Amino acid sequence: MQQKAYLMVPGPTPVPERVQAAMHRPMINHRGPSYEAMFRDISARLKTLFHTDHDVLTYPCAGTGAMEAAIVNLFSPGEKVLVVTIGVFGDRFAEIAAAHGLQVEVMTVKRGAAACPSALAARLAEDEGGEIKGVVVTHNETSTGVTNDVRALAKAKGKHPALFIVDAVSALGAIPMRMDEWGIDAVVTGSQKALMIPPGLAFLAMNGRAWAAYEQSAMPKYYWDAKKIKKSLDKGQNPYTPPVSLLFGLQESLAMIEEEGEEAIVARHVLLGQAVRAGVQALGLQLFAEPEAASSVVTAVCVPDGVDGKALQKKMRDAFGVTMAGGQKELEGKIFRIGHLGHVAPADVLVTLAMLEMALTEMAVKVQLGAGVAAAQQVFLAARREEK
Ligand SMILES: Cc1ncc(COP(=O)(O)O)c(C=O)c1O
CATH class of the missing domain: 3.40.640.10 (Type I PLP-dependent aspartate aminotransferase-like (Major domain))
Structure with missing residues (x-):
C-alpha cells in the first residue's frame, strides 16, 4: 500500500x-x-x-x-x-x-x-x-x-x-x-x-x-x-x-x-503545541526552545544523543508516512521540527507522536511505546473537560 x-x-x-x-x-x-x-x-x-x-x-x-x-x-x-x-x-x-x-x-x-x-x-x-x-x-x-x-x-x-x-x-x-x-x-x-x-x-x-x-x-x-x-x-x-x-x-x-473564528484558531494552536511538547517530553526527549518562549505552531526537539537526525526524519517519512522538518544552518542534525500550523488537528498530532515512538524504537532509542501519545491525549482530554 x-x-x-x-x-x-x-x-x-x-x-x-x-x-x-x-x-x-x-x-x-x-x-x-x-x-x-x-x-x-x-x-x-x-x-x-x-x-x-x-x-x-x-x-x-x-x-x-x-x-x-x-x-x-x-x-x-x-x-x-x-x-x-x-x-x-x-x-x-x-x-x-x-x-x-x-x-x-x-x-x-x-x-x-x-x-x-x-x-x-x-x-x-x-x-x-x-x-x-x-x-x-x-x-x-x-x-x-x-x-x-x-x-x-x-x-x-x-x-x-x-x-x-x-x-x-x-x-x-x-x-x-x-x-x-x-x-x-x-x-x-x-x-x-x-x-x-x-x-x-x-x-x-x-x-x-x-x-x-x-x-x-x-x-x-x-x-x-x-x-x-x-x-x-x-x-x-x-x-x-x-x-x-x-x-x-x-x-x-x-x-x-x-467560520472557525480567530480566537478558536489561536486556542487550537496553543493546545496542539501543548500536546506536542507534552508528548515528546514524555518520550524523554528535550525541547529546544525555552519553555516560556515555545511556539504554538512549531516545536523544535533536540535529536537524542547517538541518533542521526537526518536518518530519523527519513525513517519517519519513508517508513511511517510523517514528514517532519530538520534543523537549519547550524542546527542541522541537532534538532528536528514538528509543524502544527494551519489545517492541523489533534489526530495529526497523535499520529505523529505514535510514529515517532516507533521510529525511535527502531533506532534503538529507549522509549515507552504509547507514552508520548498518552501524554498528548491527556492534554486534549483536559481541554475538552474545561470546555464543558
Ligand atoms: C518566519 C519566516 N520568515 C520568512 C520565511 C520565508 O518565507 P518563504 O520561504 O516563503 O520565502 C519563512 C519561511 O519559512 C518563515 O518561517
Missing part, C-alpha cells in the same frame, strides 16, 4: 480539501468584474486578519519577496536598521537589508530564546540622534520554534521614531497580531502557513508612517513598488498578472478562518 502522507512541517502546510476544490475552478479574466469582486473581498478580509485599517498589499512571491518589498519600499541606501534576530529568518531579514545597501546592526539572541524587550528599549535609548530608521523583528522564528512577544517589543520600541517591522510569515492567522493597536508600521506574511493555501503569495501591510517613509525612499524598485500595488488595489486589481487560482484558494481559506 502507498503511504498515507502526513505533512507536519511548518510550511508549506496541509491544504484543506475545500481550498483545493476552490483552486480547481476554471480560469477567469484577471481584468474582469468577477476577479475584481473577489480581490476586493479578499483584500478587505485580509485587513481584518491583520487587525489594521490600512491596506494589505498582495505580492505573488514567496514570503522572502515581501521581506524584500518591505526593505525597498521603506528605506534608502545607507540608512541604518536594527534587526533583532533569534534565528535563521531574522538573519535573512538582516541579509536582505545589507544586500540593499542599508547599514545593518544585528542584535543576536541565543538560539532557543526570545528577544528581550528591555534589551531593545536600552539599545534604542542610546540612539539619541535617531540614527536607527527601522527595527525589524520576527514574530515566530520557525527555525527554532520560538515566538517573540511582539506586543512587548513594540512597546519597548515606544516613541523612538524608527519604523517597527514584523516578519509574521509563520505567525499571522495562528498567533495573535494587532497591527494597529500595537503600533506596528509594517507586517509581512506568506500564504503557505496559517493561511492554508499553497506557497506563492505574500503580503505586506503598511501604516501611515510606513507610507510616509515610502515617499522618502530612494531605493530602486519596480515589481516591489508598493504604490503601484496600492494604485491597482484601489481599482480591485493587481498591476501584473496574479496567480488567480491561488486567490480562489485564499478566498475559500479566509472563509474557513472566519
Whole structure:
C-alpha cells in the first residue's frame, strides 16, 4: 500500500480539501468584474486578519519577496536598521537589508530564546540622534520554534521614531497580531502557513508612517513598488498578472478562518503545541526552545544523543508516512521540527507522536511505546473537560 502522507512541517502546510476544490475552478479574466469582486473581498478580509485599517498589499512571491518589498519600499541606501534576530529568518531579514545597501546592526539572541524587550528599549535609548530608521523583528522564528512577544517589543520600541517591522510569515492567522493597536508600521506574511493555501503569495501591510517613509525612499524598485500595488488595489486589481487560482484558494481559506473564528484558531494552536511538547517530553526527549518562549505552531526537539537526525526524519517519512522538518544552518542534525500550523488537528498530532515512538524504537532509542501519545491525549482530554 502507498503511504498515507502526513505533512507536519511548518510550511508549506496541509491544504484543506475545500481550498483545493476552490483552486480547481476554471480560469477567469484577471481584468474582469468577477476577479475584481473577489480581490476586493479578499483584500478587505485580509485587513481584518491583520487587525489594521490600512491596506494589505498582495505580492505573488514567496514570503522572502515581501521581506524584500518591505526593505525597498521603506528605506534608502545607507540608512541604518536594527534587526533583532533569534534565528535563521531574522538573519535573512538582516541579509536582505545589507544586500540593499542599508547599514545593518544585528542584535543576536541565543538560539532557543526570545528577544528581550528591555534589551531593545536600552539599545534604542542610546540612539539619541535617531540614527536607527527601522527595527525589524520576527514574530515566530520557525527555525527554532520560538515566538517573540511582539506586543512587548513594540512597546519597548515606544516613541523612538524608527519604523517597527514584523516578519509574521509563520505567525499571522495562528498567533495573535494587532497591527494597529500595537503600533506596528509594517507586517509581512506568506500564504503557505496559517493561511492554508499553497506557497506563492505574500503580503505586506503598511501604516501611515510606513507610507510616509515610502515617499522618502530612494531605493530602486519596480515589481516591489508598493504604490503601484496600492494604485491597482484601489481599482480591485493587481498591476501584473496574479496567480488567480491561488486567490480562489485564499478566498475559500479566509472563509474557513472566519467560520472557525480567530480566537478558536489561536486556542487550537496553543493546545496542539501543548500536546506536542507534552508528548515528546514524555518520550524523554528535550525541547529546544525555552519553555516560556515555545511556539504554538512549531516545536523544535533536540535529536537524542547517538541518533542521526537526518536518518530519523527519513525513517519517519519513508517508513511511517510523517514528514517532519530538520534543523537549519547550524542546527542541522541537532534538532528536528514538528509543524502544527494551519489545517492541523489533534489526530495529526497523535499520529505523529505514535510514529515517532516507533521510529525511535527502531533506532534503538529507549522509549515507552504509547507514552508520548498518552501524554498528548491527556492534554486534549483536559481541554475538552474545561470546555464543558
Ligand atoms: C518566519 C519566516 N520568515 C520568512 C520565511 C520565508 O518565507 P518563504 O520561504 O516563503 O520565502 C519563512 C519561511 O519559512 C518563515 O518561517
